[in-house]
Amino acid sequence: MTLIDLANPTKFLSLTARVLPWLAGATAILLLVGLYQAAMAPDDYQQGATVKIMFVHVPNAWLAMFVWGVMSLSALGTLVWRHPLADVAAKAAAPIGAAFTFLALVTGSLWGRPMWGTYWEWDARLTSVLILFLMYLGLMALWRAVDDPSRAARAAAVLTLVGAINLPIIKFSVDWWNTLHQPAAVLRMGGTSLDKAFLIPLLVMAVGFSLLFVTLHLAAMRNEILRRRVRSLQMMQASQQAA
Amino acid sequence: MSLGPYTSFIVTSYTLVAAVVLLLIVWIVIDYRHQKERLRQLDASGVTRRSGRQATDIR
Numbered sequence: 001m002t003l004i005d006l007a008n009p010t011k012f013l014s015l016t017a018r019v020l021p022w023l024a025g026a027t028a029i030l031l032l033v034g035l036y037q038a039a040m041a042p043d044d045y046q047q048g049a050t051v052k053i054m055f056v057h058v059p060n061a062w063l064a065m066f067v068w069g070v071m072s073l074s075a076l077g078t079l080v081w082r083h084p085l086a087d088v089a090a091k092a093a094a095p096i097g098a099a100f101t102f103l104a105l106v107t108g109s110l111w112g113r114p115m116w117g118t119y120w121e122w123d124a125r126l127t128s129v130l131i132l133f134l135m136y137l138g139l140m141a142l143w144r145a146v147d148d149p150s151r152a153a154r155a156a157a158v159l160t161l162v163g164a165i166n167l168p169i170i171k172f173s174v175d176w177w178n179t180l181h182q183p184a185a186v187l188r189m190g191g192t193s194l195d196k197a198f199l200i201p202l203l204v205m206a207v208g209f210s211l212l213f214v215t216l217h218l219a220a221m222r223n224e225i226l227r228r229r230v231r232s233l234q235m236m237q238a239s240q241q242a243a
Numbered sequence: 244m245s246l247g248p249y250t251s252f253i254v255t256s257y258t259l260v261a262a263v264v265l266l267l268i269v270w271i272v273i274d275y276r277h278q279k280e281r282l283r284q285l286d287a288s289g290v291t292r293r294s295g296r297q298a299t300d301i302r
Binding site for chain 1: 246248249250252253255257260266268270272275279282288292
């Protein structure tokens with residue numbers, strides 16, 4: 001099966017049916033290994049056991065941004081290449097991205113209270129991630145508000161690409177402004193500043209959550225394709241009854 | 244394994260993540276069953292796809 005074959009929704013559904021069980025199994029194994037390693041990780045000399053929140057907060061924060069990146073590529077697919085699955089991919093990803101962003105915000109808040117003494121601060125990193133969350137909700141509302149799927153797809157694609165401006169702002173907010181949030185510790189110039197005892201469980205959890213996203217995304221895309229099939233068959237049925 | 248004085252923050256974080264991930268999975272599974280059911284109903288009412296295949300055929 002070539003990449004161009006995947007433009008055919010029926011072939012995509014066939015591929016999805018074959019790979020989803022394997023992906024789900026790999027996701028479960030990786031997350032279980034990651035959780036075990038997170039439980040066994042030592043306490044941080046400054047943060048104590050609260051460092052364990054990092055193992056769920058950071059993967060969710062990475063995925064919050066990554067999912068918008070995937071949606072931005074899909075938006076290009078909708079606007080430039082008019083790929084039949086591009087809007088399906090973007091629409092299916094939005095609620096999953098919103099969930100990851102919500103989790104990043106809440107786990108960050110729960111980590112912040114014991115470390116910073118506050119659940120929330122209107123600083124650049126926290127505010128820009130909150131804006132990302134609101135943009136996810138806005139996009140989901142847009143898809144629901146417009147009846148015609150092709151019009152909704154174009155409007156959502158434009159909004160997604162405009163919203164992508166927020167991604168570098170989130171990433172570099174800790175460098176550009178004074179914030180309570182710590183600077184990047186893993187993806188930074190000069191290599192990671194994290195000790196292996198924390199880095200390995202974090203990376204395992206990050207790969208596990210990434211696989212979770214791929215699994216959920218493929219399953220949600222399958223649902224969206226079926227929803228569109230239902231819609232077109234209902235329209236066929238209505239036109240047959242009218243004739 | 245002792246989590247120290249901030250146990251509630253750590254446990255709440257992990258519980259919340261597990262709950263939201265579980266909700267996502269349940270929502271996707273229910274949505275899949277719902278779409279398949281709607282396709283079955285369309286099949287039963289005699290509507291076929293332009294390809295001539297059944298509405299529920301996803302191969």
